Amino acid sequence: MSESQRELLADDALVLHVKNWQTADKYAVCFTKEHGKLRFIAYGARYEKNIHGRLLQPFANLHIEVQQGQKIDKLRSCELLQMPKSMDMQQMAYAAVASELTAVLTEDRVPQPELYEMLGAALAALMQRNPRLVVLSYAIKLLAATGFAPQLTHCVHCGEAVTAQENAWFSPLQGGLICSSCRSTYNGDGLEPCGAETRELWQWLAQLDYEQPTPFKVRGGALMELEKILFKFIFFQTDKPLNSLNFLSQLQL
Incomplete structure (x- = not known):
């Protein structure tokens, strides 16, 4: 041809x-x-x-x-x-994370117009709002849009619902929550604590409207816990470390 x-x-x-x-x-x-x-x-x-x-x-x-x-x-x-708007170093670092996530979690030539719109909205929002929260929200929404979303309401081992007040752990390998009763089964399996506040923050970010966000108090401990879980889970799904996260760490953000 x-x-x-x-x-x-x-x-x-x-x-x-x-x-x-x-x-x-x-x-x-x-x-x-x-x-x-x-x-x-x-x-x-x-x-x-x-x-x-x-x-x-x-x-x-x-x-x-x-x-x-x-x-x-x-x-x-x-x-x-x-015409692109100028970004500061922090905004550029988080934009790089959003872009790299999109590149590693999507397949070539699979039309997803809603994902194109979602990425554009996230890149615009990170220049107006807290870029850390915007990109975490985008990562969570991207996992859902590409079929990689983890299980956050039920234990992936026993299938029982995990209540809002219950202690739980997250297994990147199993792809979801592990309840207290099943925790001993997965000792040594890289479990990460996933407290009630972290799960509530995750759900808020999953529904976040970048233009008109609903009020929510973000606590530092829950935010760091969620970041650790989320990026560890993405690594397990892709088997690729995100180079853009190194840029973030170098900026000490």
């Missing part, structure tokens, strides 16, 4: 990741509105006068045209949809 016969995909896209490729090119991963995650090469994008290279930046919102290739797709054109 000649290049002219291969499918040309045109779509709105949010740029998740960009890196240099070969001598003068860029490799990019985007999440598009109608085609899901796309990977492609932008040939010549590192040349100073190449407009596509200047536009192809992390978190940019673009309209792209991508030509399918035999081994890898290539960028034919792109144009800016919305």
